[in-house]
Amino acid sequence: MSISRHYEREFVRTFFTSPAAVEGEDDSAKMIQSAAQLRGMQAPDVWVPDNEDATAPSMRDEGVQNIVDVISEYGSDFPGEIHPRVVWHRESPTTRYQGFQQMLEVADPANGAVENLDGFVIPEVGDIDDWKKADEFITIIENEHGLEEGSLSMSVIVESGEAELALGDLREEMGKPSNNLERLFLLVDGQVDYTKAMRAMTPTGELPPWPELRHNTSRGASAAELIAVDGPYDDIRDVEGYHKRMTENRAKGMTGIWSLTPGQVVEANTAPLPPKTGxxxxxxxxxxxxxxxxxxxxxxxxxxxxxxxxxxxxxxxxxxxxxxxxxxxxxxxxxxxxxxxxxxxxxxxxxxxxxxxxxxxxxxxxxxxxxxxxxxxxxxxxxxxxxxxxxxxYQAAQTPVTLFQDVYEHRPDQHEELEEMYGADVVERATSVGN
Incomplete structure (x- = not known):
């Protein structure tokens, strides 16, 4: 299956969320203002101004305005991609409509943000019919605002059994003239809400590891030519555990992972790259x-x-x-x-x-x-x-080098750090080998 894409990335290492509006602060946009100015290894491949779980319901109208203001001011210089997360729920037409209104406002050319916008992240999706509803809303937004159809990507967070089953439908559904699902970009696991939806319990109350979900998401992404991203690792001080999780993921073909702090971004940006020394x-x-x-x-x-x-x-x-x-x-x-x-x-x-x-x-x-x-x-x-x-x-060995080449092409802000890591000669050879 060959799908026409409007983006060129083959790999995403980091998916970094930050609250669109923080309650009780003089400047409610302080977190996304800070995130928008990250550079180098501290800056994620995909930045997600989060107007869903990370933002209180009472602050979400203000969150939309903050997203518009910050992306308008800082978006053109941000080195990664920008994909705000809006509200959505597979069982709530009202919530879906609210998500539509949020996207409509953020993507309005009159507000000055859309030229720096790469797409939207849709949480809490259900079966494939629900994915199509989100896709159709984005198509309507593109037409309403005179944007090219398919110019806005759609990433989804897999947080339910219905969404996990829908992964198996993607290969057949994408490319049909009745939808624009070719706009799909990332498939992201959301283990917290997935655990809730599955009614899962552990003796300690900690999240189950859900290796099956990660495998299924990676398989679904591979079959549909998309990119798989693991969900959040919430013990932000457990660097060793974070690395172990990423190592396990890469063995499943899942390079990307959710990052909750700039420190996790640095770890997740560097961990998939081949080491400097054997x-x-x-x-x-x-x-x-x-x-x-x-x-x-x-x-x-x-x-x-x-x-x-x-x-x-x-x-x-x-x-x-x-x-x-x-x-x-x-x-x-x-x-x-x-x-x-x-x-x-x-x-x-x-x-x-x-x-x-x-x-x-x-x-x-x-x-x-x-x-x-x-x-x-x-x-x-x-x-x-x-x-x-x-x-x-040879082809198997090429994967880490292809990742490096993808990073080098799309993240010029990291060139200096990569040359410090490997040396200019190795970087030059690594960018040309296999081409």
């Missing part, structure tokens, strides 16, 4: 430990693994109390199975360039060798393995 990991029970590099060797200094010689060419390897007697070849094979390498940006680019050169020379597959010396309890073990690279391997 690292070796050693599997210890059910976790992986990053090894320390010393003089070009990888050193394990923990207490869960021990290694000793017990005779000529014989070794005793103990992992968390489990012992094995191994000869040198067996030891090397066992440790190879326990280690993994996380490639740096430079490593990935090197491998891609090497494969491109081999392909140009007429080779369909080549072996890439990775070797190191692992040190456990002062015993050195030389490890080396070959990985066959063919076209499929």
């Amino acid at each position: 690292s070796w990991l050693l599997e210890v029970g059910d976790r992986e430990v990053e090894l320390d590099e010393e003089d070009g060797q990888q050193v394990y200094s923990g207490g869960d693994i021990s290694l000793e010689t017990i005779g000529d060419g014989q070794y005793l390897l103990e992992v968390k109390g489990d012992q094995q007697e191994l000869d040198e070849d067996e030891l090397r094979e066992e440790l190879l199975n326990m280690t993994a390498y996380v490639p740096s940006m430079d490593d990935i680019v090197d491998s891609m360039e090497e494969f491109e050169a081999a392909k140009e020379a007429g080779k369909g597959a080549i072996a890439m060798t990775r070797s190191t010396t692992l040190v456990i309890d002062d015993i050195e073990v030389n490890l080396s393995n070959d990985r066959m690279w063919d076209e499929a391997t």
Whole structure:
């Protein structure tokens, strides 16, 4: 399926919401004014002035005016995309009409904001018929204001079982002449309201992790050529947990995540990018430990693994109390199975360039060798393995580089930070490899 898009982004790392109006403040627009002036790694790929959950119902009329004023003043210089969230609900015609009125006001060219506006975020959607209602409202707004049809994107927040089921209908429904669903951009998970809608409970009252929802949203986005974004991670001080969640998401094909603070924006903007330096990991029970590099060797200094010689060419390897007697070849094979390498940006680019050169020379597959010396309890073990690279391997390795290229193209405000991270030479090579 090929869908005509009015945007070019293939990846969104960060979805940052900020209240459109703050109650009890001298300037109720202070939060979105601050967000609109974020730059570099602190600025999200998608900024969402939020006139729904983050804004009290009594402040939402003022929130609409604040959105118009702030986007008019700051929007042209904001480095990411701007997609305000309006009110909506699958079971409330009144709320849907209020959302329509909010969008109609924000998108009015006479108010000066629409030229800096990329689209709208629609929360609390239901089945596919409800998505079409939102789409039709936006089509009416475009026609009412003389805008090009499809010029405003629509992103939805998946917060109910009905919306999750609708993900399976998108591929068939998009592109029909009876709708403009081609305007869809992001599919965003909203785990809090989803938990409420599902009547789910946990002993501690914490949110369930909902891996199935994240998988289904990522699958729906892939099938319909859209972008999937995970919902909020509300423990804003748990940086390690935030990183773990993002790592799990990327394994599902979901690069983007909701960010609640500028600090989370920085973490989410940088985490998906390939690391500056490569690292070796050693599997210890059910976790992986990053090894320390010393003089070009990888050193394990923990207490869960021990290694000793017990005779000529014989070794005793103990992992968390489990012992094995191994000869040198067996030891090397066992440790190879326990280690993994996380490639740096430079490593990935090197491998891609090497494969491109081999392909140009007429080779369909080549072996890439990775070797190191692992040190456990002062015993050195030389490890080396070959990985066959063919076209499929090359395409898979290209994904993080394609992400980097997408970021580099659409976020020139981050160029300086990227060059500081990787070096100008690596950045130059990474922007050209694979093209």
